[in-house]
Amino acid sequence: MNTESPAQRNTRQRSAVSSVLNEVEGFNSAQDLHARLRERGERVGLTTVYRTLQGLADAGEIDVMRPPGGEHLYRRCSQGHHHHLVCRACARAVEVEGPAVETWAEKVAAQHGFAEVSHTMEIFGTCPECAAKR
């Protein structure tokens, strides 16, 4: 058993999914991405889209957000760890960084003896545009 990942094959579908993720902006649901692929003429099964996204998420290549709405949203993000400021109304998302938060999370976890720490954080609000509309 080795720590490499030799059993990873390059397939048309996998790069297709990866490719759409590069083109779209913001967060998209799995079903959304699947629809986009079909429009492009790429034949990819919905099941595969789910699997691929899950894989990418595990590998840390994409970000997953679980909004109160229900569906999981995926997005190709800048490499570094960061968080999101999401508009409740229009779903526009802004990437924000918070070194302080990272440090804090790790410190707190350490205090309690927790290891392999990760964390998720989403900030919800109403963006200026949507606030103005009301």
Added chain:
Amino acid sequence: MNTESPAQRNTRQRSAVSSVLNEVEGFNSAQDLHARLRERGERVGLTTVYRTLQGLADAGEIDVMRPPGGEHLYRRCSQGHHHHLVCRACARAVEVEGPAVETWAEKVAAQHGFAEVSHTMEIFGTCPECAAKR
């Protein structure tokens, strides 16, 4: 139109749900709580449990967590806003406070002009006990 909540009625079911929440520890799913109510002999419909929990959550009286597992978990928490440090393996949860995080979240949101800000944060890790078992 007033800011009071006059159209809120006290029902047996509502206090039953509230009561179980006081007795249990840690997070429980809606279905879990429903099962507990039945054991106690309280006849409360599953639908009502969901509705009541939602109401309490909206009112800020209970906390909702959405772990990657799928179900929503509810818990009566200390009043103040706080976050959770959850063990990946045994689901043990520790309440933690982070004034710095609150401030940071609001600051960031304000910088982008966002209003009515709220946020969610969960820290996941492996607690000392579970880490030792492996």
Added chain:
DNA sequence: TCCGACAATGATAATGATTGTCAAAAGCGC
């Protein structure tokens, strides 16, 4: 105390995203 309006309940069906299944179809090392 009684009454009537209306919120609340709850059994059941519906929803809908995600996961499981498994035979068929590609990749990759040789």
Added chain:
DNA sequence: GCGCTTTTGACAATCATTATCATTGTCGGA
């Protein structure tokens, strides 16, 4: 090119949550 293995994908299954809607229980006023 060959064969072993992973991957794919159509479809069924799962399962928490929500919608429906007729019935029931509350509560404020008469």
